[in-house]
Amino acid sequence: MKQLIINPGSTSTKISLYEGERELFTRSIFHDAPLLLSFKSTNDQLPMRRGVIEELLRVYGYKLSDIDVFIGRGGCAYSQPSGVMVIDEKLYNDTRDDRGGSDHSAKLGVMLAYIFAKETGKIAYTVDPTNVDELIDEARLTGIKGVYRRAQSHVLNQKGVARLWCKEHEKEYEKSNIIVAHIDGGITIAAHENGRMIDGTEGAGGDGPFTPTRLGSIPVLEAVRYAKTHSVEEVEAMCSRSGGFVNHFGTSNSDTIHKLVEEKDEHACLVWKTMIYQIAKEIGAMSTVLKGQVDAIILTGGLVRFNDIVDGIKERCAFIAPIYVYPGEVEQEVLNSEVLKVLNGEKKANTYSGKSVFTPYFWDKTL
Ligand SMILES: Nc1ncnc2c1ncn2[C@@H]1O[C@H](COP(=O)(O)OP(=O)(O)O)[C@@H](O)[C@H]1O
């Protein structure tokens, strides 16, 4: 049995082919901002991402018809509980239409897996999409009635590395308190309390640190003033695709920016240092969510390969809890292994509910 793993990110498309537990190949294709921003919307990127996948399959000597199961990273539909989910037509439609109220390239994983499965008469799954919602009420409410913070993060890798850390330290995820900072094209920091992500930065919502592709948290008034001379659409795009390094330097390529840092470019040095500072600040915030009872801080994601990011965070956060580093991500492995559990009958897959995990509070009915 062959499983194709489709993982579209804000700066890359990661593809893996597995035969059971055996990895046949994994590749990550980088797409820089000028290419991705040439598409009007994330949905418009679908044919380009599809082309990348089909070309890779061809290079490795496979066809779509050789695949038995399509597994895509997901997000953007109504929020759901953690776990494996069958990709059906309703999930495809709600993902395409951004029913969850946000736009992020991970959605293309669900969409492509569904399209491929439909074309070949096979089955498609997703696991822990970006909008798994385990937030506590205080993490959700804002100072505007009816406006809420959303659960939106690298859930797949956040939970994947947290579970890996627990396994390596003979702990149970369901009995541990962990802060995970996932640092790559997007950056999310979340507090995991006894196996639930009770608070976290809204990864493509203009929240948390700025990133290679995102503007991060900025005072609302500044954003509103900016939109007066630009446009609301421009600010929205900066929440997921065109903020951060892309806005400052026109590229999301962290290697390019880091080279400028090594050459002591003043602008790049300050942007790089500020991103590290903002990540540390959010880790501090999540430590208060966990009331200081933190078993581990985990740093993970594509940018953790830069030692100065790790050192900068350690300098500010080592007093909170021991810091562990897992460069890259475990998304491909987790997508495959969790679906294998379903296929082997060890676990049940969820069906998409078509409604959000969060039900508005009674006072919202008066809105
Ligand atoms: N092939 C590559 N060449 C240069 N830079 C890369 C490449 N792949 C990834 N990167 C860099 O690593 C960072 C994170 O990449 P990745 O983990 O693929 O993130 P995402 O999943 O958000 O797309 C990006 O900022 C990008 O600059």
Ligand SMILES: CCCC(=O)OP(=O)(O)O
């Ligand atoms: C919205 C959280 C997921 C995310 O930011 O993913 P990328 O880092 O792949 O853009």
